[in-house]
Amino acid sequence: MSPYSQEVLKYLNLGIESELQAYVFYKKVMEKINDEETLEAVRKLAEDEKHHFLQLEDEYDKSVRSEMWAPYRDIMRKEGLPDIDEHISETHKELLARVDKLKTKREIFEVALELEKEAYELFAGFYEKTDDEEAKKLFQFLMNFEKGHVLTVENMLKNL
Template sequence: MSPVDPNLLEALAHGIKSEVASYVFYTEAIKKEEAQPFRDALEKLAYEEKDHFHILERQYDSLVRSERWISTADILKQEGLPEINEEMTQQHRELMDEVARAGSLREVLDIAYRLEEEAFELFDGQAKQTDSPEAKKMFTELAKFERGHMELINRMITESA
């Protein structure tokens, strides 16, 4: 078994941080928003970011421990998925403060779009860069999700105008 490319592990670690940041952002944004349709959309986005965190965290763990890829479906079937704890949340205090300073739903959605675009660029770039078919598949799937989030946020911006 060949060792895992350190650049790939670094990309997974960066992706984990990105997903946690987005999750923290959405949970803070939910507290500010009163309109139920927008709250529902923000809750959906938070839930999906948490799923992406689980996928990346378990994949990273599997590669470090056994140098083997596991399928996304198998990851989500596993018991005891890691939780996003208070310590992880506090690492994103600056982002939480940015949400608190946002004076309108539009400002919140602009921040959300920026986060999703950054995640999309990370995952899309890794999908194009990696030689590993397993990594390419996972990063392509995640990039597709992030693109969908960008489209949802654009619709929310249009509806809120």
């Protein structure tokens, strides 16, 4: 029997998708950044999203033993910031099309801020909806991380 309810598993899935989307975004915008300080900050955000993806995927896999996320998991377990191939990136077509249109660091960080706020709100919503104490701990941890990302990106915007 799964340690999480079907509802919590649904939340985990949505969280996995959110973290993967943010990771793909940061990887793609890294190609558009030409100063080392900004590039390093974005690289750190991408690493965090990768870590969150793996954490959520591990929780999901412990509960369900599903191969649903296996193609992503295998790629994301590689060292550094691995590329996600075109086939997998298809799931994020709209976001990737949006990335192609971004021209300035301000535009990049405005979209990043939107993604980070959405992720925070997503995990905050999950936290409020579940009665599962273990799930609450996980979502609280992720909310705190996303709040940190929001502050990081807001500071980047302020310093432009």
